[in-house]
Amino acid sequence: MIVPIGPIHPALKEPIRLKLQTEGERVVKAELEYGYVHRGIEKIMEGKTWQKAIYLSERVCGICSYEHTQTFAETIEQISDVDVPLRAQFLRVITNELDRIQSHLLGNSTFFKSMDHETLFMRVLEMREYAMDSIELLTGNRVNMGWNVVGGVRMDADERHFEPILKNLEIIENEFERTRALFAEGPALALRCKGIGVMTKKEAIKGRAVGPIGRASGIKEDYRVGHYTYDDHFDFKVIRRTEGDNYARTLTRFDEIPESISLIRQAIENIPEGEVRTPVDLKSGYAMRQNEAPRGEVTYMIETNGPLIKNISIRTPSIANMDSCAKYMIRDVPTVADAVATYATSDPCVACAERVAITNEAGKTTIKYLDEVI
Amino acid sequence: MLDAIKDVVRKSSIHVCIVNCGGCNGCDVECVALLSPRYDLEQFGIYVHNNPREADVLLLTGAVTEQWKDNLKRIYDKAPEPKIAVAVGNCPISGDVFAQEGGHVNAPASNFIPVAAEIPGCPPRPNEILEAILAVGPQAIADRGREQK
């Protein structure tokens, strides 16, 4: 029997259609139907100046909006061959890691909600509010920050704000241990997610899973390793696990939070004085850049014609993660509730996933960029 | 008498369904942030469950993409009377940045269903969303209940 879920359903946060093929209670196969939030962002960006396009790139995805603007700015900087001032690079690291903390906490809280564990859901959301406060202190906005510009960041940070940000991080840290233990050592919860939705390393590579979802299956890619700021000035550990089940994915996201906190501390301690923005002489050309968004690698490929954008394509992590979730994770899962929880651990973000979808004559929908890029 | 009791009950128990008809998610995460203990939506008798069949208030986010053109009305019809729709963010009000050449959006949402309140912002802050639900929700629902008779 096929159980369709969505597009609007209590278990889903975003519009997507999940088709589960069941045999009795067991879910043997899953299929995803996209297309509900396709807005045509890349097409709108064509022929626009970067000032307009960066505003749009922030609205590819609202949860990890920050990393999109940073990657966009870095791509244009690479084309124009400019170096961003060090202070701006450090500020970018602080915002990026704050964004990662809030996104991971949101991802985990959604998972706990789908497991119907209200206590953890509430506690994790409460922790997230402190990260949101820090983001607001630094940038002035909660979600779409408008923080990056080509050549640096929009404004200098007020040094007085570093103190409360550090305090907020401390609050998150104090809560963190107990919350993590509640999940990791709580017998009922852990039993329900160990061994469910397993994706092996081979499958993760085949499904092109990235980010914490891929790293929970043993892949070691993290695009912060290799990024010029992180490589030269920061110390951090890439979190990896090998089980590849719901438990591992949730814990990978949890364990990345202390790393991010330590990165922010390093940045605030060592932040250099100086400019935060350089003038950029825009050149024509093509460049590609990859960065580690909270959900994994985001790629921007931009071709410019002087100050205008000629062609742009964006590859987001969610599309690969959701696809590998449907193909490899939801396969012989004990119940429909577990299948929905498994879907939630892949940290789906439908808004990022949908920019170009092509329907061929047989009515089969393929996502163009996934096939083209890889 | 019965009406009066119904009014009181309805006003203090509002069920909310978030309908994302093609936005960037920003507004949705702000709606989810409302559930956190900091804002604690449930102390106002508001309950978010994302089930249109039980909803009193539909929180619309997003700019009505192609797929939602027909579905939006369908979802609205599924919700039982009395019901109201609240547009959250610039997207359902004007289409925001997506309403330009090349974009595939059909904003405003009020072309498809009646919208009772609009909260501008990209995204609006959680307390603004809360304020709007509380401002229009209870009274509109009580009024609608009577019109039905």
Ligand code: SF4
């Ligand atoms: S109004 Fe802004 S934040 Fe809200 S969904 Fe639209 S683009 Fe995103």
